[in-house]
Amino acid sequence: xxxxxxxxxxxxxxxxxxxxxxxxxxxxxxxxxxxxxxxxxxxxxxxxxxxxxxxxxxxxxxxxxxxxxxxxxxxxxxxxxxxxxxxxxxxxxxxxxxxxxxxxxxxxxxxxxxxxxxxxxxxxxxxxxxxxxxxxxxxxxxxxxxxxxxxxxxxxxxxxxxxxxxxxxxxxxxxxxxxxxxxxxxxxxxxxxxxxxxxxxxxxxxxxxxxxxxxxxxxxxxxxxxxxxxxxxxxxxxxxxxxxxxxxxxxxxxxxxxxxxxxxxxxxxxxxxxxxxxxxxxxxxxxxxxxxxxxxxxxxxxxxxxxxxxxxxxxxxxxxxxxxxxxxxxxxxxxxxxxxxxxxxxxxxxxxxxxxxxxxxxxxxx
Numbered sequence: 001x002x003x004x005x006x007x008x009x010x011x012x013x014x015x016x017x018x019x020x021x022x023x024x025x026x027x028x029x030x031x032x033x034x035x036x037x038x039x040x041x042x043x044x045x046x047x048x049x050x051x052x053x054x055x056x057x058x059x060x061x062x063x064x065x066x067x068x069x070x071x072x073x074x075x076x077x078x079x080x081x082x083x084x085x086x087x088x089x090x091x092x093x094x095x096x097x098x099x100x101x102x103x104x105x106x107x108x109x110x111x112x113x114x115x116x117x118x119x120x121x122x123x124x125x126x127x128x129x130x131x132x133x134x135x136x137x138x139x140x141x142x143x144x145x146x147x148x149x150x151x152x153x154x155x156x157x158x159x160x161x162x163x164x165x166x167x168x169x170x171x172x173x174x175x176x177x178x179x180x181x182x183x184x185x186x187x188x189x190x191x192x193x194x195x196x197x198x199x200x201x202x203x204x205x206x207x208x209x210x211x212x213x214x215x216x217x218x219x220x221x222x223x224x225x226x227x228x229x230x231x232x233x234x235x236x237x238x239x240x241x242x243x244x245x246x247x248x249x250x251x252x253x254x255x256x257x258x259x260x261x262x263x264x265x266x267x268x269x270x271x272x273x274x275x276x277x278x279x280x281x282x283x284x285x286x287x288x289x290x291x292x293x294x295x296x297x298x299x300x301x302x303x304x305x306x307x308x309x310x311x312x313x314x315x316x317x318x319x320x321x322x323x324x325x326x327x328x329x330x331x332x333x334x335x336x337x338x339x340x341x342x343x344x345x346x347x348x349x350x351x352x353x354x355x356x357x358x359x360x361x362x363x364x365x366x
Contacts, residue, residue, distance in 0.1 A: 006067050006103055008110035011055040016042050018066040019057070026093045027247035030130055034279065037243040045241045047210035049365045050088060051075040054114065058098065058107060068094035070107065073365075074120060076201040078194045080355045083201045084121035088365070089345060092138075104137065105144035112146070115347040122352050123345040124198055126154060126361065128338075139343060148343040149351065151197075153322045154361050157335040158281070158315040161308055162269055165332075170223075170299035172230060177220035181229070182207060185220065185286075188229045192288040196360035214238050215364075220286060221307075223300045231289040233300045235308055235316075236364045237282045244279040246272075270314050282308060283364035284318040292325040301329050319363030 011019065019042040027035040038045040046053035050073025058067040070092045077086035089111075094103075115123075125148070127134045139148040177185060186202050193199035206212060215236045223231030249257050257272050264271040273279060284304065289297045308316055315336070320327045342359055344351070 005061045006058040006098065006106065007061050008056060008058050008107060011057045011069065013043060015057060015066065019055070019069055022066055022069055022093050022095065024245070026095070027245075028128065028131070029250075031251050031253045032249055032279075033247040035245045035247050037245050038241065039243060041241065044210075044213070045238075046071065046073070047213050048238065048242075049073040049090065051206075051211065054118075055091075056107075056110065056114070058094075058103065060098075066095070067098040067103070068092070068107070070111070072111070072114065072123075078196065078199045078201060079122055079352070080197075080357070081194055086198060087120040087123045089123055089125040090366070092134075101137070101142070101144075108145050112347055119348075122198075123347065124151070124361075125343050125345055126340040126366065127343065128340045129153065131340075135341070139341070147346040147351075149346065151342040151344055151359050153339055154319060154342050154359070155322060155327060155330070155337070155339045156317060156319045156363065156366065157330050157333075157337055157339075158317055159284075159305065159330065159333040159335045160315050161305070161311075161313050162334060163267070164306060164309050165302060167306065168295075168299040168302040168332075170293075170295045172223040172225045172296050172299065174221055174223050174300055174303040176218040177222050177232075179217055181220075181222065182217070184229055185222070185232060188232060188290075189286060189288055192290065193360065195357065197354060197357040199360035200362055200365075212236075214240055215285070221300060221304055223289070223296050230293070231296050231300045232286050233297075233304050234285040234364075235282050235304050236285040237313075238364065239278065239280060244281060246275055246277050246279060248275055268310065270312050272314065279315075280313045281315050281317050282311075282313055284316050285362060285364035287318070287320070287326070287363075289326060294326060294329060297326045298329045298332060302332070305333065317363055319361050319366065321359045321361070323358045324360070325358075 023037050024035050027033045052074040054072040057069050060067055071090055073088045076083050141147055186204050220234045222229050261271040
């Protein structure tokens, strides 16, 4: 059998339909196998993951078929407390017929060429902790692949939205944001995020350039003390342009799903969708609290959780590094544990030295 030869190139708008089909055809396996879809436009959905989006595809030279896709999302970020350029490597999907080491090495050779044309100070990427295949190949320092340097586990729990919970009291008040708050929100986020590694740097103009596509200002909640912002957390629904579609229920979920849906008939739970249906979720975005005050974050998270109950959502998705001091707040909720290993990816001969700050990954940009 002759191995197909692939050519690698930048994707264009004409590839949009094929890209969306590729995502639908290649679910992430697990107890609940899901496809991360982008309907109605692959490219429009890219805006929330970075200030710039370089989407690269591999095509079969004999048939023109789309064999795989990967993306490089660029944005300014805090690295060692300074604003530098960061590229996040994501959305790697490959059709089964093209999954072999030769194609993978050639794809990374192509990415190295793109880095030489447009270098970034640092590259990051995440691999789901259950994706043993990727951990054994991409992150294993195989010959021809760039070194992946481990930066720890990022927890991305899915908090189940079930019965209402009582408020949590803290030395602050919680309210919805208004446009008049935006300048202060940006200043607050940048001040707090400078303490973390890889956290995004925002500009006031980002509100108007689709960086926050689908987010309403009153979906941002502010913890305030004496009228001053001391915490932020957003309830960001992206189902209008990014969806999580159930491909299959496997293992214990084959019997858990019917039991869950039977219980939902007599409670406030939202039934889980049938195979092919959409899991309705919202992301816990723009998470920041002054001095990493856990009590304030617990109160802010509880307020957002209470707002989300009754909206027909299945769960809320958060994202905090294993060393983040606010992580224990997620333990207040029934949840499906999920997460991925964070890596820096080395394309230069020397890697930028990091000073040990706790990494930060925005949940809504995964």
